[in-house]
Amino acid sequence: xxxxxxxIETVVELFSSLPSIGRKTAQRLTxxxxxxxxxxxxxxxxxLLTMKKxxxxxxxxxxxxxxxxxxxxxxxxxxxxVICVVEEPSDVLAIEKTNDFYGKxxxxxxxxxxLEGIGPNDLKIRxxxxxxxxxxxxxxxxxxxxxxxxxxTQYLSKLLKPLGVRVTRIARGVPIGSDLEFADExxxxxxxxGRISL
Amino acid sequence: xxxxxxxIETVVELFSSLPSIGRKTAQRLTxxxxxxxxxxxxxxxxxLLTMKKxxxxxxxxxxxxxxxxxxxxxxxxxxxxVICVVEEPSDVLAIEKTNDFYGKxxxxxxxxxxLEGIGPNDLKIRxxxxxxxxxxxxxxxxxxxxxxxxxxTQYLSKLLKPLGVRVTRIARGVPIGSDLEFADExxxxxxxxGRISL
Numbered sequence: 001x002x003x004x005x006x007x008i009e010t011v012v013e014l015f016s017s018l019p020s021i022g023r024k025t026a027q028r029l030t031x032x033x034x035x036x037x038x039x040x041x042x043x044x045x046x047x048l049l050t051m052k053k054x055x056x057x058x059x060x061x062x063x064x065x066x067x068x069x070x071x072x073x074x075x076x077x078x079x080x081x082v083i084c085v086v087e088e089p090s091d092v093l094a095i096e097k098t099n100d101f102y103g104k105x106x107x108x109x110x111x112x113x114x115l116e117g118i119g120p121n122d123l124k125i126r127x128x129x130x131x132x133x134x135x136x137x138x139x140x141x142x143x144x145x146x147x148x149x150x151x152x153t154q155y156l157s158k159l160l161k162p163l164g165v166r167v168t169r170i171a172r173g174v175p176i177g178s179d180l181e182f183a184d185e186x187x188x189x190x191x192x193x194g195r196i197s198l
Numbered sequence: 199x200x201x202x203x204x205x206i207e208t209v210v211e212l213f214s215s216l217p218s219i220g221r222k223t224a225q226r227l228t229x230x231x232x233x234x235x236x237x238x239x240x241x242x243x244x245x246l247l248t249m250k251k252x253x254x255x256x257x258x259x260x261x262x263x264x265x266x267x268x269x270x271x272x273x274x275x276x277x278x279x280v281i282c283v284v285e286e287p288s289d290v291l292a293i294e295k296t297n298d299f300y301g302k303x304x305x306x307x308x309x310x311x312x313l314e315g316i317g318p319n320d321l322k323i324r325x326x327x328x329x330x331x332x333x334x335x336x337x338x339x340x341x342x343x344x345x346x347x348x349x350x351t352q353y354l355s356k357l358l359k360p361l362g363v364r365v366t367r368i369a370r371g372v373p374i375g376s377d378l379e380f381a382d383e384x385x386x387x388x389x390x391x392g393r394i395s396l
Contacts, residue, residue, distance in 0.1 A: 005264040007249040014242050018227050029216050031288045033246065034253060034262055041250040044212050045243040048231065051205040052239040055232060064232055066203040090229045 008034070060131070062107040062124045064089045072105060079103045081137040085128060085156065087111050087144055095142065103140075106131065111148035112155060120155065129159065138166040145172050206232070258329070260305040260322045262287045270303060277301045279335040283326060283354065285309050285342055293340065301338075304329065309346035310353060318353065327357065336364040343370050 008030060015026035033041055057063070058070035065071070072078055072092075082103030086092055092105050108123040132139070139160050143149035153169055160167045173191035174183045183191070206228060213224035231239055255261070256268035263269070270276055270290075280301030284290055290303050306321040330337070337358050341347035351367055358365045371389035372381045381389070 005253060005262065007245070007252045007264060008262065010245045011249045014245055019230050020223060020226065025218060027288065027291065028218065030249075031262075031286070032217050034249070034287070038250055041246050045246045047205070047208045047212055048239050048243045051209045051228075051232070052236055054205045055203060064203065064206065064229075066205060088229070089232070090225065093225065 061105045062109060062127065063092050063105060077102070080135050082140060083128075083131060083136060083138075084140045084142050086142050087149065087152075091142065103138075108143075108152070111143055111152040113148045114151075123152070125156070125159070128156075129163070132160065132163045132165055136165055138168060141167065141169045143169075259303045260307060260325065261290050261303060275300070278333050280338060281326075281329060281334060281336075282338045282340050284340050285347065285350075289340065301336075306341075306350070309341055309350040311346045312349075321350070323354070323357070326354075327361070330358065330361045330363055334363055336366060339365065339367045341367075 011030045011033070012023070012026045015021050015029050016023050018026075021029070033044070054066050055064045056066075056068065058065040058068055058073055060069045060073040063070050063072070067074075079102050082101075083106050084095060084101060084103055085106045085108060086095070087108055087110060089107055092107065095101050095105075106124065106128045108125065108128070110118055110123050112118055112120060112123065128139075139156075141153045141156055143153050157167050157169075171194050172187065173194055174180060174187060180188075209228045209231070210221070210224045213219050213227050214221050216224075219227070231242070252264050253262045254264075254266060256263040256266055256271055258267045258271040261268050261270070265272075277300050280299075281304050282293060282299060282301055283304045283306060284293070285306055285308060287305055290305060293299050293303075304322065304326045306323065306326070308316055308321050310316055310318060310321065326337075337354075339351045339354055341351050355365050355367075369392050370385065371392055372378060372385060378386075
């Protein structure tokens with residue numbers, strides 16, 4: 001039996017419950033915080049509460065936001081003609097980092113997964129359909145490149161096309177900076193299939 | 199400019215400030231917590247405060263503890279004849295996990311580092327000397343196998359030997375399960391130097 005105190009153990013276990021944090025890292029983080037001044041730990045503790053209290057879903061795009069509608073939805077600089085559909089709020093962050101997209105977003109909060117019983121009604125799909133007005137020219141489907149993302153992409157495509165909007169999907173291919181020889185077969189065959197003329 | 203909210207950014211930055219947590223992991227942890235029920239975040243927040251409030255240093259060994267003296271120092275099952283000296287509270291945890299040590303500990307809270315101005319008075323060295331009574335037969339120095347640990351080991355050895363106590367250090371050598379050919383030269387030469395008869 002390890003002589004470790006209960007209140008330390010509680011924090012170690014909470015850190016361990018986070019994704020990609022193993023028991024050893026959780027311990028290191030906990031002991032690091034124990035060595036910090038009380039103010040640092042206070043700041044951490046209250047920042048978590050403040051975040052959880054202040055953050056809600058944007059009623060338009062369903063991204064996390066403090067203000068409703070969110071800064072992207074209310075921005076005049078962002079084109080209303082293009083909506084990029086993603087699975088998670090973190091995907092919005094990833095695309096924003098490219099500085100290449102100037103339209104609006106729509107966060108589904110997941111992807112369809114029949115095996116786990118996640119169907120269209122569990123996602124913000126109805127809310128997406130409601131946003132397709134004459135103003136919208138294109139919907140870009142930017143879902144995860146896996147089975148669930150694929151199923152959802154096909155489903156949305158069938159649903160959106162009859163509404164007279166252009167439906168596109170992001171390209172699947174070999175990632176930049178990677179080695180062609182290490183690319184898996186599925187990725188490579190998508191890359192060949194999606195080749196473009198030079 | 200990324201359209202991310204301030205209260206999310208604060209949490210991301212606090213996570214990033216922890217050891218071994220990069221910006222990307224910090225973001226993943228933050229978004230994970232955002233998706234959890236409010237109770238989970240509350241629990242996290244209050245566990246940090248409780249830990250910081252309840253944990254102090256044991257006035258004997260200077261390990262983190264909720265009770266003073268700590269469970270190890272007050273345990274009748276642990277031999278008072280041997281004191282194992284370590285740099286950090288996390289080192290106590292590591293040694294306890296071996297289930298091989300039945301003595302007491304002493305946590306120095308660092309190692310001597312002349313370049314950073316950390317001298318003997320910045321460590322719990324005086325407090326260690328005070329613990330060396332007739333009851334103590336052996337002091338095991340289990341400091342980190344680096345320059346600072348080495349300097350501190352030599353310093354403590356000179357200080358402790360005149361007190362009539364046996365002073366030992368933990369073995370340095372090739373780690374179990376590793377490949378000999380990948381061991382660095384310093385480790386290998388220590389391993390040869392510290393060879394034992396069979």
